[in-house]
Amino acid sequence: MTASTAAGGASTTGAPILQLRGIGKVFFGNSVLRGIDLDVRPGEVHALVGENGAGKSTLMKIIAGVHKPDSGTMELDGKPVAFASPLAAQAAGVSTVFQEFNLLPERTVAENVYLGREPRRFGIVDAGRMARDTDALLADLGLHGLASWMRVGSLSVAEQQIVEIVKAVSYDARIISMDEPTAALADQEVELLYALVAQLRARGVAILYVSHRLKEIFDLCDTITVLKDGDFVLTTATADITPDRLVRTMVGREFAGYYPDKDPGTVPGAVKLALEGAGNTQVDGIDLEVRAGEIVALAGLQGSGRTEIAHGVFGVAPFTRGTILLDGKPVTVSSAREAVRLGLALVTEDRKAEGLALEQSISANARLVLDSVTPGSSDRRARAIPGILSSLDLVSRSKDAEVQYLSGGNQQKVVLAKWLVTDPSVIVLDEPTRGIDVGAKRAVYDLMRTLTARGVAILLISSELPEVVAMADRILVMRDGRLAGELPAGSDEETIMAMATGAGDTSEHVEVDLSALDVPVGDAARAPQSVLPGGEPASPRHAQRDTTQEDQ
Amino acid sequence: MSTAVSTASPSTGSAKSTSGPRRRRLGSTGIVYLALVGILVISAGLVAAQGGNFFSQGNLFYLLSQTSLLGFVAIGQTFVILCKSLDLSVGYVVAWSSLVAATTMAGDPSRIWLGVVAALAVAAGVGLVNGLVISKLRVNSFIATLGVGLIIKGYLDTQYKGPSGEIPKAFQGFGYTRIGPVPISVIVLAVVMVLGVVLLNRTRSGYHMFAVGGNIDVARLSGIRTDRSIILAHVLCSLCAGVAGLLIAARFGTGNALVYTYGYDLNSIAAVVLGGTLLMGGRGSIMGTIAGVLILASLDTVFNVLDVSPFFKDVLRGAIIIAAVAMYARRQIDPASSRARFRALAQSVRPGGARDGQAPPGSSSASAPSTSSGKEATR
Numbered sequence: 001m002t003a004s005t006a007a008g009g010a011s012t013t014g015a016p017i018l019q020l021r022g023i024g025k026v027f028f029g030n031s032v033l034r035g036i037d038l039d040v041r042p043g044e045v046h047a048l049v050g051e052n053g054a055g056k057s058t059l060m061k062i063i064a065g066v067h068k069p070d071s072g073t074m075e076l077d078g079k080p081v082a083f084a085s086p087l088a089a090q091a092a093g094v095s096t097v098f099q100e101f102n103l104l105p106e107r108t109v110a111e112n113v114y115l116g117r118e119p120r121r122f123g124i125v126d127a128g129r130m131a132r133d134t135d136a137l138l139a140d141l142g143l144h145g146l147a148s149w150m151r152v153g154s155l156s157v158a159e160q161q162i163v164e165i166v167k168a169v170s171y172d173a174r175i176i177s178m179d180e181p182t183a184a185l186a187d188q189e190v191e192l193l194y195a196l197v198a199q200l201r202a203r204g205v206a207i208l209y210v211s212h213r214l215k216e217i218f219d220l221c222d223t224i225t226v227l228k229d230g231d232f233v234l235t236t237a238t239a240d241i242t243p244d245r246l247v248r249t250m251v252g253r254e255f256a257g258y259y260p261d262k263d264p265g266t267v268p269g270a271v272k273l274a275l276e277g278a279g280n281t282q283v284d285g286i287d288l289e290v291r292a293g294e295i296v297a298l299a300g301l302q303g304s305g306r307t308e309i310a311h312g313v314f315g316v317a318p319f320t321r322g323t324i325l326l327d328g329k330p331v332t333v334s335s336a337r338e339a340v341r342l343g344l345a346l347v348t349e350d351r352k353a354e355g356l357a358l359e360q361s362i363s364a365n366a367r368l369v370l371d372s373v374t375p376g377s378s379d380r381r382a383r384a385i386p387g388i389l390s391s392l393d394l395v396s397r398s399k400d401a402e403v404q405y406l407s408g409g410n411q412q413k414v415v416l417a418k419w420l421v422t423d424p425s426v427i428v429l430d431e432p433t434r435g436i437d438v439g440a441k442r443a444v445y446d447l448m449r450t451l452t453a454r455g456v457a458i459l460l461i462s463s464e465l466p467e468v469v470a471m472a473d474r475i476l477v478m479r480d481g482r483l484a485g486e487l488p489a490g491s492d493e494e495t496i497m498a499m500a501t502g503a504g505d506t507s508e509h510v511e512v513d514l515s516a517l518d519v520p521v522g523d524a525a526r527a528p529q530s531v532l533p534g535g536e537p538a539s540p541r542h543a544q545r546d547t548t549q550e551d552q
Numbered sequence: 553m554s555t556a557v558s559t560a561s562p563s564t565g566s567a568k569s570t571s572g573p574r575r576r577r578l579g580s581t582g583i584v585y586l587a588l589v590g591i592l593v594i595s596a597g598l599v600a601a602q603g604g605n606f607f608s609q610g611n612l613f614y615l616l617s618q619t620s621l622l623g624f625v626a627i628g629q630t631f632v633i634l635c636k637s638l639d640l641s642v643g644y645v646v647a648w649s650s651l652v653a654a655t656t657m658a659g660d661p662s663r664i665w666l667g668v669v670a671a672l673a674v675a676a677g678v679g680l681v682n683g684l685v686i687s688k689l690r691v692n693s694f695i696a697t698l699g700v701g702l703i704i705k706g707y708l709d710t711q712y713k714g715p716s717g718e719i720p721k722a723f724q725g726f727g728y729t730r731i732g733p734v735p736i737s738v739i740v741l742a743v744v745m746v747l748g749v750v751l752l753n754r755t756r757s758g759y760h761m762f763a764v765g766g767n768i769d770v771a772r773l774s775g776i777r778t779d780r781s782i783i784l785a786h787v788l789c790s791l792c793a794g795v796a797g798l799l800i801a802a803r804f805g806t807g808n809a810l811v812y813t814y815g816y817d818l819n820s821i822a823a824v825v826l827g828g829t830l831l832m833g834g835r836g837s838i839m840g841t842i843a844g845v846l847i848l849a850s851l852d853t854v855f856n857v858l859d860v861s862p863f864f865k866d867v868l869r870g871a872i873i874i875a876a877v878a879m880y881a882r883r884q885i886d887p888a889s890s891r892a893r894f895r896a897l898a899q900s901v902r903p904g905g906a907r908d909g910q911a912p913p914g915s916s917s918a919s920a921p922s923t924s925s926g927k928e929a930t931r
Contacts, residue, residue: 087775102773104766106835115763116774126752 095168105153158189300478409440580828596894628792636833647799654807675794683783765833
């Protein structure tokens with residue numbers, strides 16, 4: 001039995017168990033969801049798709065009871081509901097598996113599944129019953145590789161995710177929503193999840209499946225709902241839509257038109273930064289070049305490994321394979337400090353956590369890199385800071401203002417100033433326009449043009465496809481930790497999206513061999529060799545797993 | 553063993569297959585007890601080299617008396633640290649409860665129970681205040697208990713000059729009586745220990761303490777009343793310190809404010825951490841703590857017997873604590889829990905062999921694959 005056959009087989013008729021009508025949500029004056037309708041039926045796997053920022057996560061959090069909708073109604077079994085908390089939602093049979101797990105790594109599977117409602121006998125926790133019930137549940141779901149006594153921290157990400165799902169099932173969840181459940185999984189681990197989803201569907205559980213990966217959606221889901229920029233676009237049966245059309249539905253908005261044109265005088269020069277076969281645990285086989293005066297974009301879905309390339313180049317999580325060439329010479333970058341010394345700069349994705357000392361002043365932040373890497377000459381070089389800040393149109397009353405009180409756009413300008421003052425020859429920009437206003441975005445784009453005119457090489461990581469299309473000289477698309485391909489400047493968003501989601505190769509079916517899940521005890525060593533497409537035989541590592549329970 | 557391979561996740565599994573079978577991990581508590589045995593053996597050897605007997609009745613009695621005092625405080629501290637909290641006021645609670653017991657009993661055997669109850673009530677009250685300040689006012693536990701401790705210190709310093717009160721002879725037995733080499737106080741300690749183990753590992757309250765210390769948001773989202781767990785842990789901690797106060801009063805025959813200079817606060821934390829409980833909460837055990845206390849007491853005993861200079865004593869204690877925690881920190885980084893996407897890469901990259909579902913030759917041997925992933929496999 002394969003999961004791909006199940007997609008057509010399940011019946012999804014009948015009354016919806018969960019019905020949303022006209023759901024809207026406003027955050028700080030920004031309307032992020034408007035008029036969302038959604039019907040979820042028992043035994044249905046319902047995909048929720050859309051670009052980054054389309055509102056999928058917000059909608060999921062509303063269903064989970066994390067956020068309250070500002071408008072619209074939510075009905076469970078035809079009765080209006082309003083969940084006060086995730087706990088209330090769970091009690092009503094609506095469970096959510098978020099990307100960051102709600103698990104205690106130091107506790108066992110059973111202790112996690114029954115957390116907060118441990119069965120008791122005579123006032124004492126009935127650990128035996130807890131273990132038996134958990135094992136029964138695991139066996140029922142065909143999960144023979146997991147046992148109630150295993151410490152959650154020793155499990156793989158896929159297995160932890162499964163523990164989350166098992167926990168949801170133990171609450172008698174009738175609706176389980178999963179937020180990008182495969183984002184952090186290796187291909188082989190995905191199969192395990194597929195099998196479990198198929199099991200749950202067979203039991204009549206409704207599954208709301210948020211994913212970017214078209215292959216999964218077409219393999220697993222019965223129904224697809226598309227969101228775009230916070231609006232409901234359509235709901236359709238999977239059978240009635242093609243991957244191409246789905247991608248067109250997800251993207252394709254009018255061109256915003258505030259991207260500065262490239263100065264025709266800017267011509268890519270010599271190769272500044274090159275990666276040859278670079279890889280570590282997160283990315284693999286990365287070959288790329290960025291020339292002086294060139295903007296190369298790294299596009300791809302969240303979690304596809306774009307940031308990991310930035311971290312590898314910058315020595316935050318160094319590559320363990322391959323070579324980094326700077327101006328044609330191989331270099332080793334094993335720390336951020338070395339990277340700065342080599343003339344690299346990294347504007348990080350999360351400016352609050354990784355880019356700024358929030359409680360310090362603008363000038364202190366702008367000097368941060370200078371002071372730590374070139375202390376001897378920092379005073380002299382810091383004299384350039386006021387000029388850089390004013391060239392970026394930083395709006396603030398005083399250079400002594402704490403950066404935490406600045407707007408996102410102005411904060412980003414401080415981060416940029418901090419790097420510009422080091423005079424880098426290669427700049428990696430990781431989501432440089434995330435969460436900043438239009439004016440600040442324009443300033444960032446202008447700056448990119450100015451820098452390239454000066455011969456700086458820019459590697460731009462961005463989830464905003466219009467930005468990628470308008471700004472980049474070349475577009476590299478990442479998928480699952482590898483480069484999926486290169487596209488020329490001006491490629492359309494649909495092509496990028498198709499490459500990033502793997503829409504082109506739906507032919508490559510992922511077969512889920514359920515028999516692999518039912519390997520009888522003792523056949524552990526022989527059976528799984530046929531299962532794995534990669535050819536690596538699975539080691540029966542659970543057999544060697546620590547059996548010593550943490551004692552009291 | 554029901555560990556088949558349905559969750560065959562070769563990304564982690566194969567890395568191990570190249571580095572040979574995974575060694576079984578010993579629990580932290582196991583390691584602590586091994587260390588304890590090691591220290592006892594070395595101590596016995598050192599003492600024997602000087603012609604003494606480390607396991608003489610006198611030495612054992614000294615060791616066990618040392619253990620029981622710090623033991624009570626450290627058991628209490630275990631609850632608190634498991635909840636990712638900390639209690640720096642225990643030393644003052646020990647002193648205060650010794651004074652309350654001695655002044656309430658005032659040498660009258662008929663008032664023994666009154667004194668015990670009063671001392672424990674005062675201790676529990678301090679724990680309640682600690683717990684409330686930390687959970688309701690959201691004051692960092694370090695600051696909250698330091699502040700409460702200072703308040704108690706100020707009160708004791710102004711209220712009691714020198715030893716006060718008198719413990720009746722009948723109750724002094726708690727401090728001195730022994731059965732063979734085993735002091736009564738050790739038997740009481742064992743009882744408290746068993747109660748603590750049962751509480752932590754067999755009751756919901758205990759389960760919830762682990763959860764609160766492991767991840768308070770997860771605990772809250774699971775419907776646990778996290779404030780209650782924190783308050784309970786602090787009350788239990790102070791109660792244990794109160795019992796230590798009773799014991800010290802019984803030994804001295806009187807109550808004494810200067811007991812707070814004995815360093816129970818930091819020593820108890822050291823014993824807990826030495827016992828394998830994470831200072832970050834969520835993992836640990838009372839049995840480990842007891843081993844930690846025994847290790848500290850053994851060191852104390854052997855230093856005493858060997859007449860080591862007090863300076864060197866402290867140096868060695870400090871070094872042992874740091875070494876132990878450094879060792880735990882290394883074990884903390886669990887390779888299986890990192891989200892590696894390409895750990896199994898060496899095989900698929902290799903020319904030939906990998907595509908046909910067969911094991912590449914040599915992959916099961918202990919030698920690392922030819923590519924650089926050997927580094928990752930061993931980490």
